Amino acid sequence: MDFNLSEEQQLLKDSVDRFVLDDYDFEKRRKTSNSDDGFSRDNWKTFAELGWLAVGLPEEYGGFGGPVETMIVMEAIGRGLVTEPYLPTVILGAGLVAEAGTDAQKESILGAVAEGSCMLAFGYAEPTSRFNLADVSTTAEKKGDGYVLNGHKSVVYGAAAADKIIVSARTSGGVRDNDGISLFIVDNNTKGLTRRDYPTADGLRASEVEMENVEVGADALLGTEGAALPVIEKVVDQGIAALCAEAVGCMEMLKDETNEYLKTRKQFGVPIGKFQVLQHRMVDCFIELEQSRSMTYMVTLKLDEDTESRRKAASSAKAQIGKGGVFIGAQSVQMHGGMGMTDELKISHYYKRLMQIDTMFGNRDWHLKQFAALTQ
């Protein structure tokens, strides 16, 4: 057993931590988040140059590292509340291609992702699916050699910036059947694909993606027709692990900031951190963070285990992170008092991100239900 980073991992950590500290202060982040794209293409270029866009990709396509390296990057993304669409592009999009793509698809997409010239997004949710990945109403019908796609994908993070959007669509079976789901890589400018782009409460960008008779070729199919659900579940579990690491970064930042505030803010002639009720609350935050970090290590190190073990790890970690993140977020606002409510302080921005993290890929109730079913 070893929870230490290797020398190379430590170097990666130093590099991402330094970037967040030196080049991603909160006022810069605010400006970037409020810009039209919601992120900075210059930063994306920097990510590519420093090799972060290749983390977790197969070595033959220029990638390096695995789940632990991804965790290191995502934790820094959490600390800096980074808005660049790393999760949609590198973890989800490239993850799906790496998992299920043909050599030709990997060849054309993964290298481009690593060098920063291709951004991706993944549309898995629909207006009626809630958190069920197998609930797919979007259809893909065979036409000639290719397919015709029809349907509506909701709240697709990073879709506006993406060159290609990967969507789940049903090639056979009923709306909630596990079998019959396929994945397609759709160019963002394909005729029949329309988007409504919008900012999200946590300062990112997402879109409603509607497809009306979108025609794609046979080479748009990603993986085996009708057998995409296990692939989606695996990559979403990787996404959950990454999101857990991001949440830990957010929580740690809030813990540090709030702890400092308790030491400096004075009321009734003493720092408010002298009041036992706030001391205990702060301890509760610390304990939630430690549990969340432990669960993040656990899920990160179990991503390559068998399906059942991986799914148990992902659902239990996501349940803890959802609960712990919202608790620390809400308590950090509360302990900062009115200042915690302001747009000016970063506290509320981290709280908003942690709320979205709880919801993303299914909230804590959803994952508790999955975990219960897997452990009965």
Next chain:
Amino acid sequence: MDLAFSPDEQAFRSEVRAFLEAELPDDLRHKVRQRQELAREDYLCWQRILHARGWIAGSWPKEHGGCDWTPAQRHIFDEECHAADAPPLLPFGLQMVGPVIYTFGRPDQKEFFLPRLLSGEHWWCQGYSEPGSGSDLASLQTAAVRDGDDYIINGQKIWTSLAHHADWIFCLVRTQKEGKQQEGISFLLIDMKTPGITVRPLILMDQGHHVNEVFFENVRVPVANRIGEENKGWTYAKFLLGNERAGIAEVAWNKKLLQRLKEMAADTPASGDRLLDDAVFSRKVAETEVKLTALEYCNLRILAAMQEGSPPGGEASMLKLLGSEVTQAITELTVEALGYYAAPYELADRTPGSNWSPVGPDAAEGVMGQHLFMRAITIAGGSSEVQKNIIAKMVLGL
């Protein structure tokens, strides 16, 4: 003991309902239902309609222009107004400074301020908190120095709700630096148009402009605008806070929010089921409804006791605690009900002719914003931690 409403009270309910049906404008109803931000004129429009009917101040004595309603009548009125999606009545004038003026003010102050407060001619805001004085309100530093018939005010207030709409501000100021902090505070009524006052917006996490900083630089206020005695302001301030907390349970509004939540959960598809049929979600809604019911009857008991002459004490703190917790529980569940559709956050373009509509279901409008803003209710008006200190000290003698 009897929980049933009397025939008179039931008749009153019908009367209120018919009035709302006839008089509440549809556009206001729609704005409230869709959780849209209300403009100054929206609040005033509704205030004028209620004023014309003589129903603007249910709890005030008749001699000051109120209705002298019983707790049951007030409860009924609130329930019917919220059920009909009427705009809220802002507390700063009607619940806060009004009762201070008619309880502690001079006859000429009552005569000047009360009718204008009731009609909406004077919009009031509350100058209590300061940057260094939040939970520790009595440490406030805004100074009032006597100069002939005036005070000269220098200092800063913060978190001043809707000060950008206000005509008048009631302020706690320091008139004496020596001795016990609480014994050097006075209660002043200040015209917002007085030279030297600057209002600066503070944007909150929902990106809304609800609160402000108010700066005073050599602001000249007539001594005649002081309520009661100099250095006795803390007494009036505490009286006001007690009233503020008693009104803050917001039972009827919470009931309405809960009803909206249940409607939304019934309309929300959750992969083949309705969200309301999800055992875990419906259990959380039920838990919240039970908590709200307990709050409702705590509130009625305390209102009844007030009616019989017991001033609201530590019990009002309990109502504030429970009410704010219930509201936060409901808005959290409402966000949760939306699932992924809680994320879209466009600041709506409501310029005439814009065809903006919310992303996702219609009911998604304003839900996240309301939830974010409602994080403030366990902080404002005395934080939950302060309320618990009050109960521990005043009620439990600890």
